[in-house]
Amino acid sequence: RVNRADFLRALEEVHPAFGVSEEELQSAIQNGIIHYDSVVDELLRSGTLIVEQVRSSKRAPVVNVLLHGPPGSGKTTLAAAIAQASQFPFIKFITPDNMVGMGEQQKISAITKVFADSYKSPLSVVVVDNIERLIDWSPIGARFSKPVLQALLVLIGKRPPKDRRLLVIATTSNRPILMDLGFADFHSVLRVPPVTSLSALEAVIREVDLFPLEEDRRDAVRMLRDAGFDRKSRDDPSSRLQIGIKKLLSILEMARQEPDAVAEQLVTALMELDL
Ligand code: ATP
Ligand code: MG
Incomplete structure (x- = not known):
């Protein structure tokens, strides 16, 4: 017999596969965002506008945005803040930290699954964090995983099914490399600068x-x-x-x-x- 407690536990268990990655959101924004410069508010404002575009536009079922900037400039945190502020029912992170030890095919399956799950929700955010690490980019010999790259290129630009809208927020510390590898046409590109003043x-x-x-x-x-x-x-x-x-x-x-x-x-x- 399945009782109410079992049912609730089952809901808990499906939560990570479909819904909001609370853990990642929390760990990314728990320390808060410091408004140290007007650029921080400008970035959050741009994020809000993009979210509204996804929510209301009938023409653009997928919108993708790139946050780029030097290491540690706050890209992941801002991506999480924008994602959380959207209050979309589906928010997931694709991050290298979750893929430690995975082989190429496993990574591709995991990435594909996140996108496939997002298509079940009317409004979704997928954060593709640190693309160069996801594809195992190595400046020595300019090596990287071609299959993972291919999967990301296809999925980031792919139209979701009818009546589904998706916001993809990608991050990178190495925009020039990404451009070279074919990530050339994001709808918006936002620079997250270091602290300089x-x-x-x-x-x-x-x-x-x-x-x-x-x-x-x-x-x-x-x-x-x-x-x-x-x-x-x-x-x-x-x-x-x-x-x-x-x-x-x-x-x-x-x-x-x-x-x-x-x-x-x-x-x-x-x-x-x-x-
Ligand atoms: P990496 O290049 O290593 O991926 P990153 O650019 O993604 O780094 P984060 O991991 O987001 O940077 O780290 C930013 C840290 O700074 C977090 O601990 C976050 O809480 C804190 N922080 C404080 N103020 C801000 C802000 N205005 N924007 C972003 N992060 C902030
Ligand atoms: Mg990061």
Whole structure:
């Protein structure tokens, strides 16, 4: 006999195959998004517009967008934030982390299954995270998995069945390679930049509460300015600062471990990145 508890457990069990990958969404956005620069809000706003386009457009049953930017700039987190904000009933991640140890054919089956499952829902988001790692791209000898590449190229552009709409959010740290490999026609391409301005750095420092005393924070910012971590515009090439938010957050946490010399630790760590 199947009782209600069994039924609910069965629902739980199918959840990962059809529905929302809560675990991946949570792990991607649990630490929150820091609004350290207007570019963050612009990216989220673009994401919202794209989601609305998918929701309302009759003509474009599949919309694909590429988030690209240097390592650790926040691509996966932003993809997850955009996906979650959509509240679409189907949200799945295709990520290299879930495919460790899989052979080519297994990977292709897993990827194909996510897309096939997405076609069962009227509105879906599939995040194809870190494409270059999914295809095992290796700069040495420019090697990669052709079959996985082929599968992704086909699936990312494929029209879902009638009355189904799909948003594909792909991410990469290596846009030029992707272009070469044939991922040339995304509907939208959004760049996720590293942190490059002192004001953005200051916003992050403030957000993580690195300096309980405002005075200490101001001193630290002055030290950073004196060390040259300042610049005029977002694209000022003279900026010394070029750091993904992910790495920056870990540097701030390391500096925090030296309570007597937080600012010094910070400046030193950032200078070492420069070398
Ligand atoms: P990789 O190149 O290694 O794949 P990534 O570009 O995907 O890295 P994430 O894995 O998303 O970067 O890491 C970004 C980290 O920074 C996360 O821990 C996230 O919580 C944090 N974070 C803080 N603010 C932001 C923001 N505005 N945008 C994105 N991530 C942010
Ligand atoms: Mg990532």
